[in-house]
C-alpha cells in the first residue's frame with residue numbers, strides 16, 4: 451500500500467515553518483547553562499508574566515472544558531479594547547486566527563506585504579491559497595499600488611502588520627483606509643501595538659472587511675500559553691466563532707489573559723521599560739558604527755549590517771550566549787533583528803558585540 455497516494459499531493463512542496471529551537475536544546479548546543487542565555491531572537495517579554503497572572507493561571511479549573519462561547523474572555527477583551535464583545539473572537543494565539551480567517555475565505559491567493567512575519571505564507575499554503583508576496587518600498591512602507599494589483603489579480607485576503615515584524619514601522623492610516631475599499635479581507639496584525647504605533651481599530655466601524663489581530667504573547671509575556679484575539683465586524687466575528695475549534699482557548703490561557711487585562715496598569719509600566727530599553731539598545735548598538743538601526747515602534751529593532759555577513763554576526767553572538775535573528779535573503783539582505791529585553795540583557799548584548 452502506497453501511503454503517499456492517500457495524502458494530499460501538495461504536501462511535499464510545503465516548506466516547514468522553521469521555529470526557534472527550545473532553550474535547553476540551544477544551551478546544550480552552545481555549551482552554556484540555560485540561565486546564561488540572553489534570548490533576544492523571538493520578541494518575547496523577558497520580564498515574564500506578572501505574578502498575579504501566574505496566580506490566576508494556577509487557580510484555573512483544569513478539570514472543566516473551556517467555554518466555547520468565550521463569554522468572560524470576550525467581555526474582558528472588549529472592555530479592554532473599548533468595543534462590544536460581539537466584535538471579539540479569541541484564539542490559540544493570533545496564529546490560530548490567521549488560520550481561521552484563511553479557512554473562512556478560502557481565497558485562491560493571499561497578498562502579503564513583505565518582508566514580514568512568516569506565518570501568513572505558511573498558513574496560506576496549508577490551506578492551498580497561493581501566497582503572493584508584495585514587496586514593501588525601500589523604506590519598508592507599503593506599496594499600495596502593488597497591493598491593489600494583487601487584489602485585482604485574485605488575492606482574497608491582504609495581510610498587513612502594524613508595527614511590522616521585523617521592520618518595526620506602522621501602517622499609514624490614510625493608506626490603510628484606501629486599501630479597505632478593495633474587494634478583499636484586510637487583516638492588520640497588531641501583535642506589537644502595545645509597544646507603539648497607532649491602532650487601526652477605529653476604522654473597523656467604517657470598513658466591514660477590516661480585521662485586527664492582537665496577542666497576549668508579546669506585551670503580557672504569555673507566548674507559551676497561546677492566546678490572542680481578533681476585533682472585527684460582528685458578522686465576521688460570528689462566522690469566525692462558528693468555524694473555530696470549540697475549545698481553542700484553554701482554561702489556563704483564558705484565566706491568564708483575563709488576569710493580564712486586570713493588571714494592565716502594572717504591566718504597562720514594564721512595557722514602558724521595554725520601550726525605553728529598545729531605544730537605549732538601538733542607540734548604543736548604533737554607536738559601534740557598523741549596525742544601522744531602522745526606527746521601531748515595536749519591542750525589537752532591525753539593524754542593517756555593514757562590512758560583514760549578518761549570519762556571522764548572529765553566529766558569533768550565539769557562541770557568546772546572545773541569541774538574535776539574522777536575515778540573508780533578497781528582500782532583506784544582511785540584517786539582524788534584536789529584541790528589546792531588560793537593561794542587563796542589553797548590557798550582555800553590548801559586551802558580546804564589543805568582543806566581536
Ligand SMILES: *Cc1c(COP(=O)(O)O)cnc(C)c1O
Nearest residue numbers: 543544545567615641665667678
Ligand atoms: C509573534 C507574532 C505573532 C504571534 O502571535 P501568537 O499570538 O503568539 O500566535 C503574530 N503576528 C506577528 C506579526 C508576530 O510577530
